[in-house]
Amino acid sequence: MPGRGALIVLEGCDRVGKTTQASKLLEKLQHRGIPTQLLKFPDRSTSTGQIINSYLTRKMDLPDKTVHLLFSANRWESEPQMKKLLNSGVTLIVDRYSHSGVAFSAAKNEMSIHWCYQPEIGLPKPDLVLFLTLNETAISKRSGFGDERYENSEFLKKVASNFQRLKDDAWKIIDADKDIETLNKELLLHVEKVIESVKDTHLSYFDP
Numbered sequence: 001m002p003g004r005g006a007l008i009v010l011e012g013c014d015r016v017g018k019t020t021q022a023s024k025l026l027e028k029l030q031h032r033g034i035p036t037q038l039l040k041f042p043d044r045s046t047s048t049g050q051i052i053n054s055y056l057t058r059k060m061d062l063p064d065k066t067v068h069l070l071f072s073a074n075r076w077e078s079e080p081q082m083k084k085l086l087n088s089g090v091t092l093i094v095d096r097y098s099h100s101g102v103a104f105s106a107a108k109n110e111m112s113i114h115w116c117y118q119p120e121i122g123l124p125k126p127d128l129v130l131f132l133t134l135n136e137t138a139i140s141k142r143s144g145f146g147d148e149r150y151e152n153s154e155f156l157k158k159v160a161s162n163f164q165r166l167k168d169d170a171w172k173i174i175d176a177d178k179d180i181e182t183l184n185k186e187l188l189l190h191v192e193k194v195i196e197s198v199k200d201t202h203l204s205y206f207d208p
């Protein structure tokens with residue numbers, strides 16, 4: 001029995017390098033013969049993802065609570081497939097997940113962290129959250145914001161403080177102010193350890 005795969009999530013604020021690191025992890029794990037797939041949320045290719053994309057690129061306005069529930073529905077669209085893959089031994093590297101859902105929406109003031117968390121209950125819970133951090137100086141040296149919604153410093157400060165309130169035992173806080181390869185080696189050590197330690201355990205779920 002190969003055992004189940006691990007659910008590994010990369011989180012952090014904009015421009016910390018999550019997407020680059022996620023693809024590099026995928027490449028290295030596959031190279032080592034570990035069955036792995038990459039997921040990204042929001043998944044803009046699905047029906048809910050297309051509405052989310054229109055909202056983020058400012059082609060459409062929607063009430064804050066509606067958008068929040070759409071982001072969550074976007075994860076629920078993938079839930080059957082995620083469970084199937086994890087239980088068949090495939091490790092998932094996920095670029096943003098429920099914690100982004102909660103941290104971003106709760107930064108809008110209209111919704112509490114508690115309220116934002118409710119639609120996430122029952123989704124597979126990550127075995128490891130790699131939370132990438134960068135100090136202000138390092139962030140300012142990276143390429144600038146695009147013009148999607150949420151890409152402004154004041155808002156992202158509130159998001160960052162919400163993330164701090166969501167931490168639990170599955171989180172590793174990683175200083176991302178390193179070159180791509182050095183950072184990737186550090187992440188890979190955590191990932192390999194978790195893949196090994198969860199393979200004979202049951203998947204867990206976000207609980208109330």
Ligand code: TMP
Pocket residue numbers: 041042056071072096097098100101102104105149150151
């Ligand atoms: P991306 O830049 O990683 O594609 O994410 C798009 C934006 O959506 C980013 O600003 C974070 C935000 N977001 C939410 O507001 N809620 C969510 O549930 C997720 C996954 C992302």
